[in-house]
Amino acid sequence: MQLGDRGEFSAQIRDYDTCFVEFLKPSGNGQKILQSILLREAFSLFALQAVVIKQNAPTVILDVSCGPGDYSVTWTSQIARFLPKGIAFYCTDYPEGISRETGETYAMTTAKKMEAAAENGKLRLAQAPVATNADLFFGDDALMPSGKTANIVHWSHSGYHVRDALGAARNDPRAIEAGLHAAVDKIWAVLDEMGLMVSVHETRDNSDGIQSQIAPVSRKYCGKLDDVPERIAARIEQLGGYVAVVNVVSPLKFPGLDDAGWERLKRPAQWDRLNMSAVRALRLLNFIAYDFSDPGKSALETLAEDGRLAPFVNEYKSIVATNGGHIVAKCAFQMISKSQQVAKKLDDIAFQLTEKMRDFSEEMAAEMRRS
Ligand SMILES: C[S@@+](CC[C@H](N)C(=O)[O-])C[C@H]1O[C@@H](n2cnc3c(N)ncnc32)[C@H](O)[C@@H]1O
Incomplete structure (x- = not known):
């Protein structure tokens, strides 16, 4: 692919949706595949242990910062078979999260994709999906219509964005903490007493000798938060809740780049070639x-203007070369509850999921090859 001019490409990478769509391609990224496998396996254990799932009514699911919806369809389709009375689906995203594909907000785009998935028999909806536009980190926007609570809240990979809306305060630790507390508190407010909140964010945990290879570089150059799971766990404990964790590792592939290709990335003037x-x-x-x-x-x-684009690119290039074509993302899959009774079962389920991680990784790799 040759692009017309550099301005065209600059406009593309300034656009969140364009970059996110690239990131989501399952042939090059195992993250979403592995998350869906974990959710499927977790729900199979919830069904066995009679926890979290509603038996006599639809299970109410809230997908927070849902994005453009394909992943919402994937993971809800994986767990649908365990929900005997179907799903009452709610989703929420930032009002300015707009899908290039539909021109509508991410939340509305997701709601419509869920409806289409139900029509195609991938999952059973007990009612029409409800989309809510809300800022997660600031202000008083509620995540669900007044009076509603969720049995399952799913919050995946948006905690890092707390900094985007802070402007000049984007690196102020107190402002970051306040924004993340606001997010956790908004989710807590709509979580059912016997419900489950699943949060998935990149972690800096290296207790098993494996370290994520995204945040250490992106934190150094761009301030990306590498400790969102720790911050969430700390707030949940302040609120009196419980957290069980499963760490998951997945590859993000950078195929087919030779030295000349990497060099061109460092020079915006060559982005048209x-x-x-x-x-x-x-x-x-x-x-x-x-x-x-x-x-x-x-x-x-911004990095290029500051003269830091070349070292940023070099660090990732070196990781990709060392790994033979990919970088490693390590994420914490946190299962959070308000009830001690639920928490005890979640601890046991986290242990069982961790024990089977090798099988899940093999399934993920096979799915990536098929995509
Ligand atoms: C990396 S995407 C994650 C999407 C989806 N949950 C997933 O895991 O694929 C981050 C999401 O955070 C949303 N987001 C960014 N700022 C936000 C804010 N202030 N309030 C709510 N959501 C926000 C974006 O619109 C985007 O959908």
Whole structure:
């Protein structure tokens, strides 16, 4: 692929949706596949242990910061068979999260994709999906219509975005903490007393000798938060809740780049002469910088202006070369509850899931090859 001019490409990588779509491609990223496998296996254990799932009424699910909806369809389709009375589905995202594909908000796009999935028999909906536009980190926007609570809240990979809306305060630790507390508190407010909140975010945990390879680089250059799970757990404990954790590791692939290709990434003046592999790499690098605070400038353009784009690219290049074509993302899959009774079962389920992680990783790799 040759792009017309550099301006065209700059506009592309300033666009969140374009970079996110690249990141989501299942052939190059195991993260969502593995998350869906874990949710399927967790729900099979919830069914066995009679926990969390509603037996006599639809299970109410809230997907927080749902994004454009394909992943929402994937994971809810995986757990649908364990929900005897079907799903009452609610989703929420930022009002300014707009899907390029539909021109509508992410929340509305997701609600419509869920409806289509139900029509195609992938899952059973007990009512029409409800989309709510809400800022998770600030202000008084509620995540669900007044009076509603959820049996399952799913919150995946949006905690890092607390910094985007902070403007000049984006690196102020107190402002970051206040924004993340607001998010956890909003979710807590709509979580049923016997319900489950699943949170999935990149972790800096290396207790098993494996370290994530995204945040250490993106934190150093762009300030990306690498400790969202720890911050969530600390707030949940303050609120009197319980957290069980499963750590998961998945690859993000950067195929087909030779030395000349990597070099071109470092020079914005050459961005009009990128091939497909380089276009993918640039979108991915911009996405995993996790800095969309300036709509007029991508994270990579900011780094280039500061003379730091070349070392940023070099660090990822070296990791990709060492691993033979990918970088490793390590995430914490946190299962959170308000009730001690539920928490005891979740601890046991987290243990069982961790024990089977090798099988899940093999399934993920096979699915990536098929995609
Ligand atoms: C990496 S995506 C994750 C989407 C989906 N949950 C997933 O795991 O694929 C991050 C999401 O956070 C949303 N987001 C960013 N800022 C937000 C805010 N202030 N309030 C609510 N959601 C926000 C984005 O619109 C986007 O959908």
